[in-house]
Amino acid sequence: MTSTPGTDDKELLPAVLDDRWVEMYRQMVRIRAFEEQVNELYTRAVMPGLAHLYIGEEAIAVGVSESLHQDDYITSTHRGHGHCLAKGAAPDRMFAELLGKAAGYCHGKGGSMHIADPSTGNLGANAIVGGSMGIATGAAFSAKQLGNGRVAVCYFGEGALGQGVLYEVMNLASLWSLPVLYVCENNLYNEYTHFTETTAGDICARASAFGVCAESVDGQDVRAVHEAALLMVGRARRGEGPAFLLCNTYRYTGHHVGDISREYYRSKQEEQDWKTHRDPIRRHGEWLMAEGLADQAALMAVEHEARAEMLAAVEFATAAPWPLPEDVERHVYA
Amino acid sequence: MTSTPGTDDKELLPAVLDDRWVEMYRQMVRIRAFEEQVNELYTRAVMPGLAHLYIGEEAIAVGVSESLHQDDYITSTHRGHGHCLAKGAAPDRMFAELLGKAAGYCHGKGGSMHIADPSTGNLGANAIVGGSMGIATGAAFSAKQLGNGRVAVCYFGEGALGQGVLYEVMNLASLWSLPVLYVCENNLYNEYTHFTETTAGDICARASAFGVCAESVDGQDVRAVHEAALLMVGRARRGEGPAFLLCNTYRYTGHHVGDISREYYRSKQEEQDWKTHRDPIRRHGEWLMAEGLADQAALMAVEHEARAEMLAAVEFATAAPWPLPEDVERHVYA
Amino acid sequence: MPDTEVRELTFAQAVREALAEEMRRDSRVCILGEDVAEAGTPFKVLSGLVEEFGTTRVVDTPISEAGFCGVAVGAAMTGLRPVVDIMFGDFLTLTMDQLVNQAAKIHYMSGGRWKVPMVVRTTLGATRRSAAQHSQSLHAWFSHVPGLKVIMPSTPADAKGLLKSAIRDENPVIFFEDKMMHHKLRGPVPAGDFSIPLGVADVKREGTDITLVGTSSMVQVALGAATLLEQIGISAEVIDPRTLWPLDEAALVNSARKTSRAIVIDEGYGRYGATAELAAVISEGAFYDLDGPVIRMGAMHVPIPFSPPLEDLTVPTENSVFEAARKLCRRA
Amino acid sequence: MPDTEVRELTFAQAVREALAEEMRRDSRVCILGEDVAEAGTPFKVLSGLVEEFGTTRVVDTPISEAGFCGVAVGAAMTGLRPVVDIMFGDFLTLTMDQLVNQAAKIHYMSGGRWKVPMVVRTTLGATRRSAAQHSQSLHAWFSHVPGLKVIMPSTPADAKGLLKSAIRDENPVIFFEDKMMHHKLRGPVPAGDFSIPLGVADVKREGTDITLVGTSSMVQVALGAATLLEQIGISAEVIDPRTLWPLDEAALVNSARKTSRAIVIDEGYGRYGATAELAAVISEGAFYDLDGPVIRMGAMHVPIPFSPPLEDLTVPTENSVFEAARKLCRRA
């Protein structure tokens, strides 16, 4: 985001890193470090339920979020940690939520799939595939009616292209020129099924048929994502209507943390190819160095800091207390 | 339809009329005569509830149905009388249904919006806008699985483009190459709202984005409709997949029989223009005469016969008995 | 004192008045639905509103019930107070994910951090010759779902007072209007600002021998039956819970304890419906005072048929309620 | 006698066996759903079926619940017998128009001329740490709708026998599986063709002092409570209706008349849920034999929370049922 994110250590970074491209590197690294800790918690059987990791897809949330203001809205998905962090969520309260603790963003009531936070414009992650498309479009409807200049971003996986409500709300957004950006993260799989088995025709054409401006980018290239998002967010903010950004990407790990044996639906070779040749963090780091925007040591420092930040956050969450029994009946009605 | 329809008087027509184009004229005239009687029944307060007339749109149902076999499937809409008749339904049993009589196609339980008839492949009219898109696609799924060579036609108004399920099932039909034809009847209005206020982008592009072969035709030209339908049905039957036929048309009368004062949503002038310049029956009649396929007298005879047929059918239905009280609990479960 | 003036209005006029007053009071209130603007809905309930408030606040939508309900959820979270129009209650089937998985749960799932102050106005009721897909009364489904409130007004005054409370409520509220009442039922309605709290039942008629609990359309049926019962010397009390959730359990239980007999009447399907809950609440609370089991009367367990003589068999009537009450009282 | 052989199977194995046997018997039976083929569903219930029956009969779909349910409706009308897989019962919200306005009503609306022989297999149940949108038990909604049948198996044998009946039924049937049972609950299951008629309750344990009516997941809870009650000298009868519609009312009523006390336990939300209907049926039928009101126990009226200590408070447990039963018996 162009406004200052919520964590403290950011201010401590050396001046040379105080550059947007470097900031994006840092955000991607933070997301990956967060997810690695999630996996760790799961492996240690400390985390209740499951979680869906964003590792490999970091460039999308970061490239998009860096084009937003703090009070712009996002909606997120079951694979939502990256979206939340990139929009400014604090890792400690996120981990607390993942562990079901009272200090979590949702008082422990939401868990991994429901992180929500008004202070960063996060309308909520959603465990229903396609479940937040209406919500994001509605936030854009408010922004237009109230004239507050905000933009709403709706993240979803390519599997959500199967949900009819997407076409209903794209039609509405187009008719009413709403400031909403639909960001489709095509990581090739709907759970355990390749998207080509579930997705006919042409993805971007599905949006443009509704008069929604559509474009496809390399989702492993944070600069490409960011530049496209900047353009689309700008259009939307100027009242020029909705846009659809297709980001081609890959999830490195399982559909969820428990999805360990994946060879029946994809090869180890395919996974390795993406990790080796298209890793968004490594690619961006190499570019930063080539451009002289950062050196190896600076990038290493970013990684160390991120890891330290996440370890501290895990520690906070682990030590945090559970909600009280009487909390179970609170928040049913406002 | 290419197979013989269910009514008897057809066999009595002179030999010169035994031609497909003349048959289509006859079918259009029958539909209009049917609908005029429906309006009459409503005006006389004999018909329970409401009905949605197909007057002005006859060329579509006729042009499409004439490309189908008797055992091909159709699904229809709230504005369904024309679809049912063109597929071979008998007017007497239809009127009986409209009056809620036991002799009706559905034992009086369905009424105007639910005419269904397995013997003519009519899977049912539907009072939910978009409600039969899944059903038609499912019938095509069966046809493919069972290898029986049938095709399913799904009729709907342009208002149904607002229902997300259309995009869900077009995706399925495209992925699985199902023999289904989506026929969109764009009569310019969703009830009392012009379709441009509800429909963004490009209608045919919405289908082709899903890999569904799409084409737009003049829905007031029965030959144009028929030729497009023949092609699409042929493709589908050969296993080449689904198609989408956009038919541009107009309803001459109200959204339903009670919609009398329409000037707040459309002008009398607009209505008159369509009736005068684009009437499908008159245009086709003129063409038949110009081609020497029929003379004025023959066309007049068709009209007289149709009117007589419909009057007899109304008489049958009026005299028919109500269902018995105990019928109310029959047919809940098979 | 224009605020205490009472006029005779139709049910539809009362609904429209509530909306107009709330829209004047609060610029965040807006209406979304099919043919709500110039057409004023097919039921002509909203006629005149677009002329006063314009098309940015009275918004015609495509036929996309899921889509525009979803938009309303998001709009409600971010500063508006949308009132959604779902023409026939049967079309709620298309909105269940938006209302049940999203609207109802967002406040709770977010630990109280987001709110969804929206109203869904919709219809219920049969006997309109509209057949199986336009005649359902599906309010029991929503009453089953924590996070939603469910309102069932039975008079023009209740319609106005409860709709105003619904619009001011911070939660998603489903407001069911009997479509047969819109223009047929007239009644006194206070002018000006007048609201009725949610969760307070109303005694529509006092009585001593039997309690008739009616909802929405069935309140008039119960009142009609009470008149018939009076003629044979049975004094029936008619109670209208007005909101199914929150539910004024005490009012139902106290009346049944007083009369020692109860019949609950609702136009939804009879099995696994609202009558089951109302009967269970009364049975639990008044068990030791009841002379006989609570009788439930709802729509017959059949899809609503089109044919008039069949359709008329499917819903409780004054006569069928009268007969059931008579039997229950005699048995005691 | 291979047909009377009885093996220990998990609930998931029993479901799979029923499907495999029916698919072998009848080539019209096919499966539609997300990740049903190679993945065998995320719950691994269908593993192995695609290997035997191929991808034309075990069909992976896009994430389009409304769309593929609709396809199943049409396919059922035209010669197939589809079994649809809706992964989490919460996703049924997306299929309500297809199931309620279409599948449930087509036979009736067509005057008996079309039939819709299809099965929807889906899941219910909380305590899996899946939070509010993946933990609901929405069977009450479907039981409310004429034209649908609703099955709630509680043991592997019931799952097999009832699923086979569902597939052979000529109507749309919703089949709810408790997702916590799939791999945790084992039990004896007859090999070969073995079906259980719909509408016949099962006495899971005989007793004389109190009737515990449990559905699906709550049958084990009731049995656990019965064991605890036995230790304090209370003999509990545990009845499982097995199908909520058709409902074996006589079995419930007769048991309650015998014991004079009843508790109904169901994992759906407690208000306007299945417990209300079951309690009302018992109250109506056994009124004069009951010592006290029928007690209802369902999920707390809250969206299911993620946090484990909170989630565990929301559903009835052996202990809470034991306490309620003890109270009811003491009071008598």
Ligand SMILES: Cc1ncc(C[n+]2csc(CCOP(=O)(O)OP(=O)(O)O)c2C)c(N)n1
């Ligand atoms: C409506 C609905 N259907 C099914 C599911 C189960 N489900 C959870 S994630 C998922 C796959 C989603 O794929 P995609 O949208 O591509 O997101 P990804 O997991 O790849 O990020 C499915 C089917 C769900 N949560 N919601």
Ligand SMILES: Cc1ncc(C[n+]2csc(CCOP(=O)(O)OP(=O)(O)O)c2C)c(N)n1
């Ligand atoms: C899901 C649903 N929403 C709304 C309606 C109410 N309704 C009936 S017909 C209609 C307009 C349909 O327009 P269109 O599809 O263009 O068909 P036309 O009437 O023009 O033939 C509407 C909104 C309905 N029946 N079903």
Ligand SMILES: [Mg+2]
């Ligand atoms: Mg994906």
Ligand SMILES: [Mg+2]
């Ligand atoms: Mg139209």
